[in-house]
Amino acid sequence: MNNTIETILNHRSIRKFKNEALTPEQIEIIVSAAQHASTSSYVMAYTIIGITDEVIKEKLTSISGHEHVRNSGHLFVFCADLNRIYQLASEEEQEKMKESIESTEQFLVTTIDTALAAQNAVIAAESIGLGICYIGGIRNNVKSVNDLLELPDYVIPLFGLAVGYPDHRPEHKPRLPFDEIYHENKYDMKKQASLIQQFDRELEKYYLSRGQNTRKDTWSDQMIRKYTTPIRMDVTKFIQDKKLNKR
Structure with missing residues (x-):
């Protein structure tokens, strides 16, 4: 390397x-x-x-x-x-x-x-x-x-x-598994659930063991919280007011 x-x-x-x-x-x-x-x-x-x-x-x-x-x-x-x-x-x-x-x-x-x-x-x-x-x-x-x-x-x-x-x-924060990110030739949804469950267990251990801001949390829970609570919804109008992404 x-x-x-x-x-x-x-x-x-x-x-x-x-x-x-x-x-x-x-x-x-x-x-x-x-x-x-x-x-x-x-x-x-x-x-x-x-x-x-x-x-x-x-x-x-x-x-x-x-x-x-x-x-x-x-x-x-x-x-x-x-x-x-x-x-x-x-x-x-x-x-x-x-x-x-x-x-x-x-x-x-x-x-x-x-x-x-x-x-x-x-x-x-x-x-x-x-x-x-x-x-x-x-x-x-x-x-x-x-x-x-x-x-x-x-x-x-x-x-x-x-x-x-x-x-x-x-601490170095874990990333999603390689096979969850990298697909060959087509988008493969079949493997998604098990890989994310595996990653959730890994991330939960990371949050509980790190030196600061320990908490019980998973990636799935974070993403659900994030995308069920819309933020910065003014950005769309702002960008269009700036004459970008209008057409």
Whole structure:
């Protein structure tokens, strides 16, 4: 097993960071790694915003509900961005572009591009001894985040990424079984129930034995709770107001 695979397999979310800022060189390495991710048709449909303003960081901490937004070495906000492409064109060309740019297909392109770039950034950060935590909580009030960062049409904030020097080492959380994730040639529902039951037993043991926040819980119970309690239902209208995913 090489160092890259070891880095990937050793991933864990870090929520406590040392009080040490990232250097400009580290930030450049992380962003450059993000830029070298695969991208659909060379579009590179994302923008990364580094948050250094303490007032903005405080507001994002409040919106997300996570102290490590404030207390990390650096906070990145990853944005899906088709505005850059739109601004290349004349007014006449922009009118012709709208049908494509506002389509679900291009919404998928920009969100996938952004996620690929972010994961490259994560692997780069972890490979140089840093820890990370994705911050989906910025979508708790996505309109406020949008206004705070002054994002134009065709740009939406997808998630934050807190990066810094780890100040704890949480246990490695189990993942679904290989055979539950990997299917050959067709979607195989027959094996699903038994594999998930097996995983639930494994995860229950993990929660009961870990050093902090022990509890009795399973993956199935978590997912049922999550999807029977809708959250962030304002995001659909917000995205369409930003003129994405309209067609």
